[in-house]
Amino acid sequence: MSAKKLGQQTVALAHPPSILCGANAVGHKEGEGPLGKCFDYVDGDDTFGQPTWERSECTAQKKALALALEKGGLTAQELDWLFAGDLLNQCVSSSFAAREQKRPFFGLYGACSTFGEGMVLAAMTLDGDFGERAGVVVSSHFCTAERQYRTPLEYGCQRTPSAQWTVTGAGAVILQREGTGPYLTHLTPGKIVDKGITDTNNMGAAMAPAAYDTLSAHFQDTGRGPDFYDLIVTGDLGELGGTLLCELFRRDGVDLSPHYTDCGKLIFDRERQDVHCGGSGCGCSAAVFTGYLLPGLRAGRWKNLLFCPTGALHSPTTAFQGESIPGICHAVALAAPEPASGKEPM
Amino acid sequence: MSAKKLGQQTVALAHPPSILCGANAVGHKEGEGPLGKCFDYVDGDDTFGQPTWERSECTAQKKALALALEKGGLTAQELDWLFAGDLLNQCVSSSFAAREQKRPFFGLYGACSTFGEGMVLAAMTLDGDFGERAGVVVSSHFCTAERQYRTPLEYGCQRTPSAQWTVTGAGAVILQREGTGPYLTHLTPGKIVDKGITDTNNMGAAMAPAAYDTLSAHFQDTGRGPDFYDLIVTGDLGELGGTLLCELFRRDGVDLSPHYTDCGKLIFDRERQDVHCGGSGCGCSAAVFTGYLLPGLRAGRWKNLLFCPTGALHSPTTAFQGESIPGICHAVALAAPEPASGKEPM
Numbered sequence: 001m002s003a004k005k006l007g008q009q010t011v012a013l014a015h016p017p018s019i020l021c022g023a024n025a026v027g028h029k030e031g032e033g034p035l036g037k038c039f040d041y042v043d044g045d046d047t048f049g050q051p052t053w054e055r056s057e058c059t060a061q062k063k064a065l066a067l068a069l070e071k072g073g074l075t076a077q078e079l080d081w082l083f084a085g086d087l088l089n090q091c092v093s094s095s096f097a098a099r100e101q102k103r104p105f106f107g108l109y110g111a112c113s114t115f116g117e118g119m120v121l122a123a124m125t126l127d128g129d130f131g132e133r134a135g136v137v138v139s140s141h142f143c144t145a146e147r148q149y150r151t152p153l154e155y156g157c158q159r160t161p162s163a164q165w166t167v168t169g170a171g172a173v174i175l176q177r178e179g180t181g182p183y184l185t186h187l188t189p190g191k192i193v194d195k196g197i198t199d200t201n202n203m204g205a206a207m208a209p210a211a212y213d214t215l216s217a218h219f220q221d222t223g224r225g226p227d228f229y230d231l232i233v234t235g236d237l238g239e240l241g242g243t244l245l246c247e248l249f250r251r252d253g254v255d256l257s258p259h260y261t262d263c264g265k266l267i268f269d270r271e272r273q274d275v276h277c278g279g280s281g282c283g284c285s286a287a288v289f290t291g292y293l294l295p296g297l298r299a300g301r302w303k304n305l306l307f308c309p310t311g312a313l314h315s316p317t318t319a320f321q322g323e324s325i326p327g328i329c330h331a332v333a334l335a336a337p338e339p340a341s342g343k344e345p346m
Numbered sequence: 347m348s349a350k351k352l353g354q355q356t357v358a359l360a361h362p363p364s365i366l367c368g369a370n371a372v373g374h375k376e377g378e379g380p381l382g383k384c385f386d387y388v389d390g391d392d393t394f395g396q397p398t399w400e401r402s403e404c405t406a407q408k409k410a411l412a413l414a415l416e417k418g419g420l421t422a423q424e425l426d427w428l429f430a431g432d433l434l435n436q437c438v439s440s441s442f443a444a445r446e447q448k449r450p451f452f453g454l455y456g457a458c459s460t461f462g463e464g465m466v467l468a469a470m471t472l473d474g475d476f477g478e479r480a481g482v483v484v485s486s487h488f489c490t491a492e493r494q495y496r497t498p499l500e501y502g503c504q505r506t507p508s509a510q511w512t513v514t515g516a517g518a519v520i521l522q523r524e525g526t527g528p529y530l531t532h533l534t535p536g537k538i539v540d541k542g543i544t545d546t547n548n549m550g551a552a553m554a555p556a557a558y559d560t561l562s563a564h565f566q567d568t569g570r571g572p573d574f575y576d577l578i579v580t581g582d583l584g585e586l587g588g589t590l591l592c593e594l595f596r597r598d599g600v601d602l603s604p605h606y607t608d609c610g611k612l613i614f615d616r617e618r619q620d621v622h623c624g625g626s627g628c629g630c631s632a633a634v635f636t637g638y639l640l641p642g643l644r645a646g647r648w649k650n651l652l653f654c655p656t657g658a659l660h661s662p663t664t665a666f667q668g669e670s671i672p673g674i675c676h677a678v679a680l681a682a683p684e685p686a687s688g689k690e691p692m
Binding site for chain 2: 089092096110193323
């Protein structure tokens with residue numbers, strides 16, 4: 001076994017890369033949510049000034065990366081690698097956005113877990129000494145996702161109570177080999193887990209077993225328990241999926257709930273915004289991470305954070321064919337810039 | 347700049363990983379082509395015994411990986427990481443195939459370049475000391491691709507002369523940190539290049555500028571010229587794209603042609619098999635690599651080989667919206683097991 005591998009599934013980075021900066025660009029509804037003031041750019045009508053929804057999403061992705069580069073005082077040319085992904089068929093938001101960056105490009109597909117997948121791979125390229133800086137950018141858009149995965153927008157289809165609302169937004173982080181934190185210390189890339197859920201309006205239930213699998217592996221490989229973390233945040237399990245995850249751990253005698261929340265629950269106000277079980281989409285965890293979690297780590301609000309984007313890896317075709325929904329979850333352990341000083345997190 | 351980075355875009359691996367083994371599973375037409383005898387498994391009717399084409403492709407992918415594991419005397423549990431991708435919406439062939447492997451999984455989307463993208467990332471995880479073994483598996487299927495990208499199969503639509511034929515097949519390689527070669531010595535992941543081609547029946551022309559960009563960067567970063575390589579093989583530029591690539595280099599005063607071929611030209615007999623410009627699809631370069639190039643490297647037929655899978659990153663939606671086709675090409679330099687002895691390649 002290699003020096004950096006812990007157990008079956010986790011990597012302990014020898015020289016933990018830093019998050020130099022992060023940025024996001026979100027839609028109108030996200031701007032009206034509880035985290036509205038945390039976002040770098042809120043679009044007025046979700047078009048991002050473009051004539052098609054696909055171009056709108058692509059523009060959001062370009063905007064998030066441009067804002068991150070600006071915050072870092074960098075040009076795209078200073079990125080060694082760019083990792084990107086989205087939910088659209090053939091990941092076109094990412095490929096089309098990256099035309100302008102002219103950087104070596106890795107297209108990823110991990111559904112709503114893609115931001116985590118990108119952070120894992122970007123961190124490995126830096127810790128492995130393959131470059132100084134890597135960018136990760138992902139996006140989703142309610143209007144592109146809804147018509148691709150569900151029904152035409154004009155249809156006005158009624159949503160089931162377990163449904164989630166795809167976030168319109170993009171998020172980007174720039175990782176740097178040398179830096180002052182927050183640091184990526186451990187990576188636990190996930191396995192695909194499929195417990196036979198076939199309801200595409202209940203993705204929280206489809207993804208919860210994958211989150212349970214990855215978190216369990218992370219705890220086992222690192223010897224850490226949930227108490228080690230000030231906050232454990234899944235990507236977009238939403239209300240129902242988050243409850244199921246806590247229930248799965250409860251059966252093991254582990255109480256996750258004091259430390260646990262979910263990006264899909266944080267981004268919308270479920271009472272006021274009619275989003276049923278909460279937010280979803282690649283942009284959900286990316287916008288919440290860059291707008292809320294990253295600034296909180298910098299401010300010392302949390303010292304140790306476990307960020308766990310989750311994805312449901314089905315397609316409309318597989319759903320029509322009656323197949324179940326494979327889930328995945330990638331976990332990234334982050335440590336705040338200041339070494340732990342023993343005082344309670346704020 | 348990090349120690350392993352050469353120039354803007356290339357990585358020189360400090361401890362080059364080996365290809366432990368490779369395998370493939372292809373369709374009937376591929377089995378009747380010039381490389382028919384090179385393939386590990388040829389399916390009789392392209393269904394791979396499944397009731398839907400999507401399941402057929404998924405089964406081909408599982409079969410290729412299972413055969414590779416068998417050749418290497420390994421179980422899936424001995425892989426640290428699995429990298430996989432395909433052409434289908436939401437990459438479902440890969441996600442569904444990987445349900446059985448229960449290994450940490452990275453879903454990739456690089457269209458027909460995905461096998462190269464996977465080899466680049468897998469090699470970095472091993473050289474970076476993040477594990478001992480990584481698997482890369484990709485697939486494509488004529489019947490899933492045709493109906494998704496073009497027209498219903500039953501339509502019998504006439505094909506333009508510049509069109510290519512999506513390969514039915516899957517290929518898998520297992521990379522190992524310690525081994526006896528062939529070695530992956532240099533990686534040049536590609537940038538996205540879009541020269542404005544909008545004809546989705548002329549993907550060779552859309553991808554040729556990306557291949558030119560990556561190969562030029564590789565030559566510049568490494569100081570090697572085309573003469574260094576006994577063989578330079580692009581993924582699936584086909585007849586037209588391959589001619590364009592040679593023409594682009596000719597304008598720089600570089601004659602690529604004595605060393606150059608393309609997997610899309612190798613896999614089918616264009617005169618006899620009615621494939622117009624040749625083969626395409628993720629499975630094209632993967633089947634040709636595992637069936638023909640890898641055994642040739644082992645046998646000493648080539649000492650230095652540059653393998654350059656190419657991809658066209660559009661979707662039917664972007665094509666309908668009048669967008670052009672972004673291309674990408676990832677280059678992997680391979681060295682035969684025996685160190686170069688100065689004698690001419692066979």
